[in-house]
Amino acid sequence: MSSELHMICNYKKCKKPLLTRAWVTSCSHAFCQEDGAREFSQGENKCPACKTVLPQKYDIVEVDLNPSEEFKSMVLAGMRIETIFEICNRAVSFWNYQISQQYMFHAMSAKRAKDAIAELETVHETAVGKLTSKLKMLTNRMKDMKEEEKSLQQRIADLNQQLSLKNQQVQKLQNKNTALKQRCASGSMSDYVEDERLHAYHHHHHHRVPNARPDFRMAPRTLVGSDHADGCSQRVNTEFLKAVPAAARGTGFHFEPDIPNAQFDGTSTLFSVSRRSSDGSKQKSKS
Known part of the structure; x- marks a missing residue:
């Protein structure tokens, strides 16, 4: 039997596969050895999954999931064919219910996962939109700053040119002043x-x-x-x-x-x- 068809523990916090032994109930639920022994040993024969009261002797049964060949040969031997078919029909119904519940559980888990993925996609798209808008704004700002930098560089160049001309004029005036001082000192006035x-x-x-x-x-x-x-x-x-x-x-x-x-x-x-x-x-x- 493939692992995909294994029953799982119906306890809400467990959900592990049932491989060796299990506790089954007349309300068509199955539990692993640990959870069944803990829940049914407290004296309250109540199903942990659906909270159904189980007062009868065979409402809770511990079964071996890997019976021996002798057990398989003798468990239904000597019974009437109607009883055998009824027992098999009930066992198959129990199996089908467990598999359907398992599929429903997986479908619910898949739906929650899809909803989480859709929410994450929405958050992702919102974040990407914000980042794209911010990137566009920063790109335009960088473009404006480059233009401003170019304008400032041109202004600096113009100011440097004006400063150079002023320095030349100052130098000429200083030379003229020096020449006048020399003329005054030498009596050349x-x-x-x-x-x-x-x-x-x-x-x-x-x-x-x-x-x-x-x-x-x-x-x-x-x-x-x-x-x-x-x-x-x-x-x-x-x-x-x-x-x-x-x-x-x-x-x-x-x-x-x-x-x-x-x-x-x-x-x-x-x-x-x-x-x-x-x-x-x-x-x-x-x-």
Whole structure:
């Protein structure tokens, strides 16, 4: 007999195959040796499967599932044929009931398994959908971040280019400043002073007021010509203190400090130039 046709213990928590000995009941249930001996030895002859009361002597029988040949030869010997067929019919009915219950049990187990699988598939599909959506979102975000990174790199490149140009301008200004400092240190400002002297001289003759006696006063902070409205302000080096009087000699201009007891420190200075008009009044402005 194949193992697929073996009866199983009808106890709910057991369900193991019945191979050697079994406890059978008149309500068509079978139990393994351990469960039957435990349940039926308590004095309550009640079926553990259907809770049917079993009061009769042959309502619970312990049987040998592998009887000897002598037992098979003698168990039905001498009985009438009707009795033999009735006994066989009842035994076959018991077998069919047990096999049908077994199939029902397996079908129920398969249904529970299918339901669990369907539920797991639903959970799996939901999880896959969420992960797919999240993956799509992350992919789009990564694409946006790459575009932003590209834009930032371009901006950094532009800023680096601007910084390079600014550095070049700063370097040029530093070189120019260094050259000017060297010229000041070596006394090479004479050309600049001469240009300023000539510019002031020509500017005065170009705007000279008729019948006015030019009389300029020199101060160590400003140089302003009073013969025009805006004051003729010029920033020059203090070497102009030596150059202007010589240039203006014979022109009627007079230079004198506007601040008493002023001291010259050798740096660039603004001069205040005032001019007296023909009536002797003084016109003066500062910048």
